[in-house]
Amino acid sequence: MGVPASQAWTVASHVIKQRLAGRERYPLVLMLEPLLRCNLACAGCGKIQYPPHVLKRALTVEQCLAAVEECGAPIVSIPGGEPLLYPHIGELVEELTRRKKYVYLCTNALLLKEKLEQNVFTPSKRLSFSVHMDGLREEHDASVCRDGVYDIAVDAIREAVRRGFRVTTNTTLFNTSEPMRVRDFFDAMMDLDVEGMMVSPGYSYEKAPDQESFLERERTQELFSNILTGRKKRWRFNQSPLFLQFLMGKRDFECTPWGNPLYTIFGWQRPCYLLQDGYAATFRELMDETPWEEYGRQSGNPHCQDCMVHSGYEPTAVHATFTTWRGLRDSAVATITGKL
Amino acid sequence: MAGLVERAFQYRGDVTVHTDDGGTVTGYLFNRDTRASEPFVQLFETQTGREVSVPYRSIADVLFTGRDAAAAADQRFEALQTRSGTERHGD
Numbered sequence: 001m002g003v004p005a006s007q008a009w010t011v012a013s014h015v016i017k018q019r020l021a022g023r024e025r026y027p028l029v030l031m032l033e034p035l036l037r038c039n040l041a042c043a044g045c046g047k048i049q050y051p052p053h054v055l056k057r058a059l060t061v062e063q064c065l066a067a068v069e070e071c072g073a074p075i076v077s078i079p080g081g082e083p084l085l086y087p088h089i090g091e092l093v094e095e096l097t098r099r100k101k102y103v104y105l106c107t108n109a110l111l112l113k114e115k116l117e118q119n120v121f122t123p124s125k126r127l128s129f130s131v132h133m134d135g136l137r138e139e140h141d142a143s144v145c146r147d148g149v150y151d152i153a154v155d156a157i158r159e160a161v162r163r164g165f166r167v168t169t170n171t172t173l174f175n176t177s178e179p180m181r182v183r184d185f186f187d188a189m190m191d192l193d194v195e196g197m198m199v200s201p202g203y204s205y206e207k208a209p210d211q212e213s214f215l216e217r218e219r220t221q222e223l224f225s226n227i228l229t230g231r232k233k234r235w236r237f238n239q240s241p242l243f244l245q246f247l248m249g250k251r252d253f254e255c256t257p258w259g260n261p262l263y264t265i266f267g268w269q270r271p272c273y274l275l276q277d278g279y280a281a282t283f284r285e286l287m288d289e290t291p292w293e294e295y296g297r298q299s300g301n302p303h304c305q306d307c308m309v310h311s312g313y314e315p316t317a318v319h320a321t322f323t324t325w326r327g328l329r330d331s332a333v334a335t336i337t338g339k340l
Numbered sequence: 341m342a343g344l345v346e347r348a349f350q351y352r353g354d355v356t357v358h359t360d361d362g363g364t365v366t367g368y369l370f371n372r373d374t375r376a377s378e379p380f381v382q383l384f385e386t387q388t389g390r391e392v393s394v395p396y397r398s399i400a401d402v403l404f405t406g407r408d409a410a411a412a413a414d415q416r417f418e419a420l421q422t423r424s425g426t427e428r429h430g431d
Contacts, residue, residue: 041413046410049352049409049410049412049413050352050368050409051352051353051354051368051386051406051407051409053367053368053384053386053389054368054370054384057384057389266370266371267371278349278371278372278373279370279371279382289375291375
């Protein structure tokens with residue numbers, strides 16, 4: 001299993017507590033973006049196209065911690081922008097782990113080896129580097145629009161694993177992805193001894209430079225079915241098996257847009273990590289005053305029709321796992337047998 | 341005016357908001373709330389970095405005065421695509 005037992009237990013107890021408290025909507029993972037600046041300009045990314053004075057802005061550590069407390073999610077994911085460009089990243093991660101949060105630091109790894117050599121981070125069961133890897137060398141370098149990035153990331157992963165850090169990978173797939181190449185890529189990541197992999201189809205950001213490569217729903221299901229049918233037992237995924245089955249078209253889930261709320265320099269993003277429909281000043285305002293019925297596939301919102309991204313559907317899968325016997329049984333079977 | 345404000349909200353460059361008292365605010369318009377009891381927009385001012393709120397009712401005009409960062413990224417990507425295509429043909 002890709003997720004350590006202590007982390008799975010933390011998530012399970014959080015879900016059960018929320019259900020016992022009668023909360024219909026609750027967050028599982030806080031997406032915390034301390035800055036939007038990045039040292040890459042990937043073709044499928046729509047998150048960094050802002051004027052220079054906006055890209056220079058960053059949250060303070062105090063603002064980050066206040067958002068974490070306000071939200072209460074047991075897991076904090078730090079994407080961006082590139083979080084290793086954040087000057088206070090070491091202090092922020094230390095404060096979060098001290099507060100018993102599980103932290104996923106999402107990085108393109110260009111600066112990771114340098115930060116490890118500077119001892120900015122200390123290995124912890126609560127800290128995982130989630131390294132952006134969109135495929136083997138050719139695919140990844142094309143995806144991030146720069147040659148050599150794959151080799152730098154692989155080198156940094158090796159160094160982080162050698163130093164005893166938890167390392168996972170996060171992979172976005174597009175309509176250019178070839179199933180056999182993706183399977184070879186999974187083998188390559190396992191050879192690097194990463195703890196687990198996360199995969200997701202890309203979201204069709206309106207502001208992303210490459211508008212041709214985003215997947216439609218049926219094509220997503222076909223692609224993931226081709227990749228994951230006959231899954232090798234050695235492949236470890238750091239995500240719910242029910243979510244992977246959803247990507248393969250074996251399950252039908254509805255989006256949980258409040259499951260992975262995003263706090264950024266603009267405030268709490270409505271309604272989700274991907275869509276930008278405005279910002280709330282507080283987490284309570286986000287939860288109470290967002291017209292949730294206008295989002296998700298069933299709402300008919302055109303922006304949601306082809307989206308199958310993990311930030312919206314993984315919370316649904318986790319909820320199904322820990323609130324229904326069938327979900328728990330199916331997750332256990334998939335985890336034990338390795339079959340999806 | 342609501343349509344113009346919406347376009348400004350979607351725009352990935354700076355704008356200049358003219359208010360009906362003759363004032364102007366130039367910056368990145370990052371938020372708009374039409375459901376609030378007093379609908380407003382929020383900007384990060386270009387020069388000072390200050391966060392500024394402007395009520396909808398006082399907006400006289402919005403001009404798109406800054407470079408569109410999304411369009412610039414599109415151009416860079418297209419140039420990269422063209423260059424890789426040329427290099428492939430040259431192989």
